[in-house]
Amino acid sequence: MRSYLDLSIRQKLQSIVMVTCAVALLVASVVFTLYDRSTFLRAKMQDLSASAKMVGSNSTAALSFGDAKSAREVLSALQAKQNVINACIYNKDGRVFASYSRDAAHSDFFPPPAQAQATAIVKHNMVLFQPITLNGKSIGTIFIEADLTDLSARLTRFLEIDFLVLLASLAVAFLLSTRLQRVISGPIQELADTALSVSTRENYSVRATKRGDDEIGVLFDQFNSMLDRIQQRETALQEVHNELENRVVERTSYLNALIENSPLPILVLDSGQKVQLCNPAFDKLFQSVPQEDIGKPVVALFPNEKTLPEASAASGATSPETPVSLTTRRERKDGSFVDVELHLVPLTVNGRLLGSLSIYQDVTERRVLERQLRIAQKMEAIGRLSGGIAHDFNNLLGVILGYIQVIKRTLVHGNPSYEYAEEIEKAGQRAVSLTRQLLAFSRQQVLEPVILNLNTLVSEMEKMLPRLIGEDIQLNLILDPAIGQVKADPGQIEQVVMNLAVNARDAMPDGGKLTIQTANAEIDAAFARAHPGSVRGQYIMLVVTDTGTGMDPETQSHIFEPFFTTKERDKGTGLGLATVYGVVKQSSGYITVESETGKGASFKIYLPRFEQPVTVPSKSCPVPLTIHGTETILLVEDAEPLRKLAHMFLRDNGYQVLTAADGSEAQQVAAQNPGPIHLLLTDVVMPGINGRVLAERLALRHPEMKVLYMSGYTDSSIAGHGVLEEGIQLLRKPFTEEALMRKVRELLDANKETENTNSAAGTDAPVVTTPDVKSRR
Numbered sequence: 001m002r003s004y005l006d007l008s009i010r011q012k013l014q015s016i017v018m019v020t021c022a023v024a025l026l027v028a029s030v031v032f033t034l035y036d037r038s039t040f041l042r043a044k045m046q047d048l049s050a051s052a053k054m055v056g057s058n059s060t061a062a063l064s065f066g067d068a069k070s071a072r073e074v075l076s077a078l079q080a081k082q083n084v085i086n087a088c089i090y091n092k093d094g095r096v097f098a099s100y101s102r103d104a105a106h107s108d109f110f111p112p113p114a115q116a117q118a119t120a121i122v123k124h125n126m127v128l129f130q131p132i133t134l135n136g137k138s139i140g141t142i143f144i145e146a147d148l149t150d151l152s153a154r155l156t157r158f159l160e161i162d163f164l165v166l167l168a169s170l171a172v173a174f175l176l177s178t179r180l181q182r183v184i185s186g187p188i189q190e191l192a193d194t195a196l197s198v199s200t201r202e203n204y205s206v207r208a209t210k211r212g213d214d215e216i217g218v219l220f221d222q223f224n225s226m227l228d229r230i231q232q233r234e235t236a237l238q239e240v241h242n243e244l245e246n247r248v249v250e251r252t253s254y255l256n257a258l259i260e261n262s263p264l265p266i267l268v269l270d271s272g273q274k275v276q277l278c279n280p281a282f283d284k285l286f287q288s289v290p291q292e293d294i295g296k297p298v299v300a301l302f303p304n305e306k307t308l309p310e311a312s313a314a315s316g317a318t319s320p321e322t323p324v325s326l327t328t329r330r331e332r333k334d335g336s337f338v339d340v341e342l343h344l345v346p347l348t349v350n351g352r353l354l355g356s357l358s359i360y361q362d363v364t365e366r367r368v369l370e371r372q373l374r375i376a377q378k379m380e381a382i383g384r385l386s387g388g389i390a391h392d393f394n395n396l397l398g399v400i401l402g403y404i405q406v407i408k409r410t411l412v413h414g415n416p417s418y419e420y421a422e423e424i425e426k427a428g429q430r431a432v433s434l435t436r437q438l439l440a441f442s443r444q445q446v447l448e449p450v451i452l453n454l455n456t457l458v459s460e461m462e463k464m465l466p467r468l469i470g471e472d473i474q475l476n477l478i479l480d481p482a483i484g485q486v487k488a489d490p491g492q493i494e495q496v497v498m499n500l501a502v503n504a505r506d507a508m509p510d511g512g513k514l515t516i517q518t519a520n521a522e523i524d525a526a527f528a529r530a531h532p533g534s535v536r537g538q539y540i541m542l543v544v545t546d547t548g549t550g551m552d553p554e555t556q557s558h559i560f561e562p563f564f565t566t567k568e569r570d571k572g573t574g575l576g577l578a579t580v581y582g583v584v585k586q587s588s589g590y591i592t593v594e595s596e597t598g599k600g601a602s603f604k605i606y607l608p609r610f611e612q613p614v615t616v617p618s619k620s621c622p623v624p625l626t627i628h629g630t631e632t633i634l635l636v637e638d639a640e641p642l643r644k645l646a647h648m649f650l651r652d653n654g655y656q657v658l659t660a661a662d663g664s665e666a667q668q669v670a671a672q673n674p675g676p677i678h679l680l681l682t683d684v685v686m687p688g689i690n691g692r693v694l695a696e697r698l699a700l701r702h703p704e705m706k707v708l709y710m711s712g713y714t715d716s717s718i719a720g721h722g723v724l725e726e727g728i729q730l731l732r733k734p735f736t737e738e739a740l741m742r743k744v745r746e747l748l749d750a751n752k753e754t755e756n757t758n759s760a761a762g763t764d765a766p767v768v769t770t771p772d773v774k775s776r777r
Contacts, residue, residue, distance in 0.1 A: 663689025
């Protein structure tokens with residue numbers, strides 16, 4: 001290092017340019033080499049995985065029927081892959097079922113033990129294990145080994161090219177640096193010679209000759225100007241010295257005033273870890289007596305602390321260049337605790353440690369808000385995961401329930417197979433209930449809100465709730481007659497009340513009292529600050545209180561998480577309160593819980609108050625609805641099993657059915673159909689074109705076509721904030737044959753029903769149906 005510092009500017013500049021260029025090119029070469037290798041391996045891995053999927057798919061029949069010969073024929077297709085060395089198919093017990101080797105005479109190939117899905121590089125070869133599945137179950141494993149000889153040749157060529165580029169770039173850098181040093185180092189050397197002359201001879205009349213107006217020229221001007229001012233500064237130096245002494249005294253008084261009046265607590269220690277200064281804010285925060293702690297060791301201020309960062313900083317254990325910031329809990333003189341954020345700075349002068357400066361900030365309230373925010377973020381993440389799982393289950397359950405109904409029609413009552421089918425159907429219905437609860441928690445269900453009065457809803461449930469909670473629990477209703485109205489889905493609000501009632505019943509195994517109360521409420525700024533997630537405004541409050549066992553704070557922090565339950569195994573799904581949380585949040589509400597162990601629990605739900613007037617629709621007699629029809633229906637569904645099932649239902653009921661797997665195919669099918677399309681039955685979320693866009697495009701050629709969407713959760717194309725848009729017809733997944741046929745017939749006959757209704761009543765008469773609500777905790 002010393003020899004480099006002794007080099008001239010010209011040599012330094014030249015070496016810096018050369019080294020920088022060389023390092024940059026080497027780094028770029030390494031990066032591109034690694035990237036090329038990674039890209040190559042990833043491509044190889046994808047190709048190998050695709051081959052494994054092809055072999056696994058074609059060998060399912062051979063594995064199912066134990067046909068090893070067919071399995072070997074499937075493996076022989078790998079001869080087309082020049083890099084595949086060996087391959088093997090294992091049965092579900094992990095034993096070799098069939099094998100393949102590129103070299104037929106290669107006798108030293110011993111298939112390794114079967115593993116779960118894995119990929120690795122072994123001895124310059126790539127190996128892959130991938131399960132073979134049939135109907136979602138693993139029936140075997142496929143092993144493939146491929147060589148990577150082409151990777152070494154590729155990298156060798158790449159490095160040769162990099163070496164040639166490096167040599168050429170270094171030559172260019174040498175020529176460039178030679179030119180730069182002439183332009184830059186020459187004038188600087190002249191300026192250095194002039195400065196040396198001034199310093200050795202103390203001849204301030206010497207001036208440097210300026211060559212240009214660039215930055216070096218400006219430096220020459222400043223150097224010459226500096227020589228002009230040196231003489232003047234020498235005279236004024238003594239005056240400045242005297243003035244500085246006065247300013248030091250003034251500055252010291254000013255700094256003392258700043259410390260004394262600082263709203264943040266400040267503590268100053270000397271190098272012996274003793275208190276030199278603490279301001280009034282420190283005394284107030286830690287309840288100290290003013291001036292009492294001056295001169296005491298810092299450990300006397302916090303006697304229960306095992307290690308004090310303040311003492312470490314004052315003694316020099318903390319690096320002076322690195323200030324310390326940490327959050328800790330400290331005990332005050334009265335025994336209470338306070339969370340503080342500590343900023344610690346060692347005090348040094350000319351490299352000598354004088355002590356430390358500690359600045360504290362009370363963050364007790366902020367820590368509480370941070371914990372609440374973390375809980376809210378965790379609930380949001382769990383909600384997204386639950387909604388995704390429930391969405392996928394809806395399609396699977398629709399197929400299961402649909403085909404079970406088809407199977408039941410071919411069986412006779414009393415037949416054991418019929419009973420088995422019924423049990424499968426019951427299990428499927430329970431799974432549907434669970435997925436709906438998951439969608440409710442994740443706020444991805446489709447709501448159909450109406451204007452309602454919570455008093456009316458709770459009163460209508462009064463007769464049903466005693467049967468739900470049992471005779472040993474007393475039910476009390478405290479309903480404020482002056483409460484306003486809310487806009488919510490009545491079925492979902494009933495689900496909330498029932499789930500809270502069931503939760504209260506389980507918390508009172510020996511009986512007790514359940515109170516349901518309604519009242520007007522307002523969330524103000526103070527409440528919103530203390531409860532992150534709440535919004536200021538006017539609300540209707542629904543309170544469900546029990547006298548049960550209550551909950552500790554740890555349990556309260558998890559009660560709204562799906563599948564969390566304090567009940568015994570197989571006695572609860574853990575979705576009751578999660579469903580309540582999801583419904584309330586999707587209804588733009590807020591929920592809190594107050595509970596102590598042994599003192600019961602109180603759930604408070606805030607729903608936004610709806611101030612607009614409500615028009616009560618007139619009632620009319622519904623027109624009898626038929627199921628069968630002969631119209632043409634275009635069915636669009638990307639899930640093939642569900643598409644086949646819906647096609648069968650529609651066809652068996654007399655409809656002419658056109659099918660498509662996505663939006664693009666649906667447009668082609670519609671264009672090739674010469675006749676009219678009476679109804680478009682389409683999934684909402686599909687790859688490429690979604691259902692809403694598809695309907696808008698087809699409407700240009702088929703303006704009389706009705707549209708019925710299928711979905712199991714909210715989508716922004718048909719529902720804003722989970723609320724179904726006006727005029728949108730939706731069939732919720734999973735659906736039964738009867739539900740599908742009724743919805744199709746209802747939509748196809750909509751104009752006819754409207755005409756009959758208008759002629760009979762003279763006004764529209766919408767029918768609002770409330771879905772069955774089941775409580776499950």
